Amino acid sequence: MDTRLEPIVKIIQEKFGATFEEFRDEVHLFLKPEQIVEALTLLRDEHKFELLSALTAVDYYPQTSPRFHVVYQLTSLAQNLSLQIRVPVNGTSPKVPTVTGLYGMANWRERELFDMFGIEVEGHPDPRRILMPEDTEGHPLRKDFPLGYEEPQFTFNFDEIGLMKPRPKE
Amino acid sequence: MTQIEEVSIDQFKHLVSARALTGETMLLNMGPQHPSTHGVLRLLLELDGEIIVNCIPDIGYLHTGIEKNMEAKTYQKAEVMTDRLDYMNPMGNNLAYVMAVEKLVGLDVPIRAQGLRVILVELQRIASHLVWLGSVGLDLAAMSMFLYCFRERELILDIFELVSGQRMMTTYFRPGGVWRDVPVEFEKAVRDFLKIFPARIDEYEKLLTKNPLFLDRMLGLGILDSATALSYGVTGPTLRASGVDWDLRKARPYSGYEQYDFNVPVLTEGDTYARYLVHIQEFRESLKIIEQALNKLPFGPVRSENRKFVPPPRSEIGVSMESLIHHFKLWTEGFPAPKASVYSAVESPRGELGLLLEGDGGPKPLRVHLRTPSFDNLSVLSHIVNGHLVADLVAILASIDIVLGDIDR
Numbered sequence: 163m164d165t166r167l168e169p170i171v172k173i174i175q176e177k178f179g180a181t182f183e184e185f186r187d188e189v190h191l192f193l194k195p196e197q198i199v200e201a202l203t204l205l206r207d208e209h210k211f212e213l214l215s216a217l218t219a220v221d222y223y224p225q226t227s228p229r230f231h232v233v234y235q236l237t238s239l240a241q242n243l244s245l246q247i248r249v250p251v252n253g254t255s256p257k258v259p260t261v262t263g264l265y266g267m268a269n270w271r272e273r274e275l276f277d278m279f280g281i282e283v284e285g286h287p288d289p290r291r292i293l294m295p296e297d298t299e300g301h302p303l304r305k306d307f308p309l310g311y312e313e314p315q316f317t318f319n320f321d322e323i324g325l326m327k328p329r330p331k332e
Numbered sequence: 333m334t335q336i337e338e339v340s341i342d343q344f345k346h347l348v349s350a351r352a353l354t355g356e357t358m359l360l361n362m363g364p365q366h367p368s369t370h371g372v373l374r375l376l377l378e379l380d381g382e383i384i385v386n387c388i389p390d391i392g393y394l395h396t397g398i399e400k401n402m403e404a405k406t407y408q409k410a411e412v413m414t415d416r417l418d419y420m421n422p423m424g425n426n427l428a429y430v431m432a433v434e435k436l437v438g439l440d441v442p443i444r445a446q447g448l449r450v451i452l453v454e455l456q457r458i459a460s461h462l463v464w465l466g467s468v469g470l471d472l473a474a475m476s477m478f479l480y481c482f483r484e485r486e487l488i489l490d491i492f493e494l495v496s497g498q499r500m501m502t503t504y505f506r507p508g509g510v511w512r513d514v515p516v517e518f519e520k521a522v523r524d525f526l527k528i529f530p531a532r533i534d535e536y537e538k539l540l541t542k543n544p545l546f547l548d549r550m551l552g553l554g555i556l557d558s559a560t561a562l563s564y565g566v567t568g569p570t571l572r573a574s575g576v577d578w579d580l581r582k583a584r585p586y587s588g589y590e591q592y593d594f595n596v597p598v599l600t601e602g603d604t605y606a607r608y609l610v611h612i613q614e615f616r617e618s619l620k621i622i623e624q625a626l627n628k629l630p631f632g633p634v635r636s637e638n639r640k641f642v643p644p645p646r647s648e649i650g651v652s653m654e655s656l657i658h659h660f661k662l663w664t665e666g667f668p669a670p671k672a673s674v675y676s677a678v679e680s681p682r683g684e685l686g687l688l689l690e691g692d693g694g695p696k697p698l699r700v701h702l703r704t705p706s707f708d709n710l711s712v713l714s715h716i717v718n719g720h721l722v723a724d725l726v727a728i729l730a731s732i733d734i735v736l737g738d739i740d741r
Contacts, residue, residue, distance in 0.1 A: 185672045186435055212562050216675065216686055216703040233688060235675055235703070239562070239578050246675060267565030270711040278399075290343065293392035293740060302400055309397075309404050 163189055167243055170209050174201060190246045195232075195258045198249055202234065202264050211236040211245065214261075217271035219279045223305035229253030230281060234261070251281060260285040278303035347388050348378050357385055364393050368471050368726045371736030373710075375725075382721050387714045391707075394740035402700040406666030407433050407507065410697065415501040417702060418738035420463050423456035423492070424680045426505040431586060432676040432687040433507040436669050439641050445509040446588045447629040451522065452495070452504065453587075453678075454618040454625070458529070459488040460681035461611050461618075465536065468608065468730045472549050477539065484532055491521050508642035509635035519626065526623055533615050541612070550605040554716040554728035557602055564715070565708035568683025569614060570732050573607040575600035580679040592624045604731040611733075641667045666695030673699075682706050682733050706738040 163171070163184055171189060174180050178197045183190045193201055205211040216235035223229060228250030236245045249258055258275075260283045261268045272283040273292040280301035283289065291298065300307050315323040351357045363374040372393035378386035398417060402410040414425040427449055434441060441449075462481040469477025489499040495514045496504040504511050540546045556566070561574045571578060579596040581589045597613035599606040636642045643662045644655035669691030677686035683705030692698035709732050717725050 186438070186674055188674060190673070213567075214565060215677070215684060216688060216701065218688060218701040218703075220673070220688075220690055220699040220701075222698075233701075235686070235688070239576065239583075242583050244675070265565070266560070266563040266715075267708050267711065270707065288346070291392075293395040295392070296343075302397060307400075309400060 163187065164243060166241060167245065170205070170243075170245070174204075177201075177204070188244065188246060190248050192248050192250065195249050195251060198234070198247070199259050199261060199264070201247065202236075202261055205236060205245070206264055209238065210240040211238045211243075213237040213239060214265040214267050215244075217261075217268055217275065219275055219281055219303075221279060221303065221305045223253070226253040230256055230279060232258050232275065232281060256281040257284055259283070260287075262287060277301065280304065347376070348386055351380075351385070352378050356380075362722075362725075364390075368729065369736075370467060370730070370734060373734070373736055373739075375729075377722065377725075379722065382723075384717050384720055384722065384725060387717045387725070389710055389713055391710070391736075391739050394736045396741070398741045399700050399702060403697055406695045407669060407697065408662070408666060410700065411506070412501070412503050414702075415503055416737065417704065417741060418680065418682070418685075418706070418735045419500065420460040420735050421456055421680050421682070421685075421738075422500055422502050423452045423504065424460075424678065424685060426503060427453055427587070428676065428678045428680070428685045428687050430505045430507050431678065432674055432689040433669070435674045435676050436672065436689050436691055437507075437641055437667065439508050439638060440636055441509055441587075442633045442636065443588070444513075444630050444632045445634045447625050448510055448514060448634065449505055449587050450589065450592070450625045451622050451629070452492070454622045455488050455491060455522070455525075457618050457681045458615055459485045461615060462488075464611060464681075464730075464733050465608075468727070469540070471726045471730045472546065474540070474546065477536070480532070480536065480539075484529065487525050487528070491518070491525065494518060494521060506635070506642070508638060509633070513634045522622065522626055526619060526626075529619060530616070533612065537612060540608070547605065549724070549727050550608060550731075551603065553604040553720060553724050554731065555601070555603045556712065556716050560712065560715060561602075564712040566683070566712050566732075567705050568679070568681070568709070568733070569610045570607055570709055571683065572596065572598050573610045574602035580677055580684060584677075586678060588625075589621075591628065592621045594620050604727050607731040607733075668693060668695055669697070677703070680705055682735065682738065683709060702741055704738045704741060706734040706736075710734050710739055 167189060171182060174191055178193055178201055180191045180193050215237045218233050220231045230251045232249040234247040260272060272286055275281050276283055277291040277294055278301055352359055358379045360377045360379055361374060362377055363369040364372040374390040376388040377384055398413050402413050411429055414429040415422040417425050462485045466478040466481030492502055493499050495518060496502040556574050558574045558576045561571050577596060577598045582596050594617045597610050599610055639658045643659050648655040649659050671691055671693040673690035675686060675688050677684050685705055686703035688701035689697055690699040717728055
């Protein structure tokens with residue numbers, strides 16, 4: 163771990179009781195959903211992590227508690243440091259509070275989080291889907307969402323595929 | 333599976349001002365099929381006469397589920413998906429992906445391969461900026477810019493065809509090195525380009541930089557201050573035009589960037605014209621990097637010798653049983669990666685292109701998240717266009733340099 167990152171990690175650990183993992187010099191801090199806003203405020207205002215680089219989730223299906231890790235990748239331009247915060251959430255009605263008040267970037271990324279994983283973002287100013295159409299069923303990046311495909315049309319299955327193709331109403 | 337949600341108009345009422353509901357302002361769809369949106373992007377505009385009151389970008393028309401598809405492929409095979417992300421920057425996307433894989437499994441890259449990667453990525457940066465410059469010109473009715481820029485871009489694409497056999501979807505970088513060594517004609521082709529291009533940049537500048545018509549359409553438009561830019565995760569030339577000196581090539585050098593001498597152009601105005609100037613200056617800096625990298629390029633292997641991750645050359649397979657086994661295992665099963673997660677980022681022509689790559693111990697990734705720069709750069713648009721004319725929106729949108737393939741993934 164970078165020596166400049168050590169005191170910051172220590173503060174977060176003491177204040178929030180966070181556990182941490184390290185892999186290839188990257189530090190992952192694990193926090194509870196209700197702590198995330200306070201922790202990010204502290205990191206942004208006092209430790210100059212002014213850029214939220216990425217906000218996404220990882221699905222560990224069929225594991226259920228926690229099923230998802232919501233990932234916040236923070237970057238400090240002033241100190242040239244990176245820190246990753248992970249928030250484990252359960253599979254049944256997953257929820258995280260919004261961080262749009264801290265980072266404007268979170269607005270679209272949290273919409274993507276809901277769209278792709280079905281993780282509800284509490285207090286989001288504009289809770290709509292972003293990439294998929296509004297009437298989509300399910301959340302595509304969940305591991306239990308099937309990876310669909312379209313069968314190629316050849317002579318032997320020409321009629322069969324033709325029948326299944328969507329066509330305008332008569 | 334959840335029930336199909338009923339979509340009602342009430343869900344969208346909060347997006348526009350109260351004046352739109354009474355009919356005082358007009359709602360206008362710009363796109364999804366519109367030449368100035370650079371792809372299939374829909375902008376819902378609320379207009380008071382010709383002044384923009386509200387701008388709501390609607391994306392997702394090009395969503396192809398690249399992240400999901402990559403999770404269903406082995407590490408080698410997932411790479412072809414990255415070319416299709418940001419189709420103006422396939423080499424850069426390849427680099428971001430192979431660097432993430434190399435970081436995850438702990439693979440070293442030979443120095444020659446690193447040098448080649450830098451040369452090709454910088455050429456790609458120039459090609460991408462050329463498309464940017466051409467389309468800005470086109471949007472502002474400077475039609476000839478487009479033709480000139482594509483003339484030079486063609487020279488770069490010829491070099492790509494020379495090394496990889498493909499003009500656009502190159503997949504030339506592989507985990508542990510590059511596909512194969514460059515042909516002997518490569519050096520001459522790049523040196524020719526280095527000779528031709530500086531004069532061409534001067535030509536563009538002569539046409540645009542002090543052109544009063546161009547200045548009228550660019551100066552003081554879409555001003556983005558540094559605090560807003562950082563909050564919205566804007567990176568790349570757009571951030572540097574707003575006065576923040578942040579370039580991953582300088583701040584966190586990768587692939588041997590630390591040995592090259594180049595500047596990072598930074599301007600403080602934050603308007604459309606500043607973004608134009610940053611792009612023009614980046615042309616010259618990229619040329620500097622290419623020249624140094626070409627002069628320093630050593631001879632030697634272009635792929636790692638680690639046979640657990642990199643397939644052996646064809647010549648070895650006939651004489652070595654071990655090589656045959658490695659070849660077979662790597663192309664059928666793939667290589668396993670540890671159960672861990674890495675985040676690796678490179679400076680693409682548009683900003684920070686980051687990959688969150690998580691392995692599950694098997695040959696396929698558990699999660700690939702692509703932090704694509706255009707997505708976050710576009711999210712700031714609705715905050716910088718309010719109060720401008722519709723005609724200026726075209727210039728502002730062109731200047732933040734979005735690629736819809738990069739946004740929708």
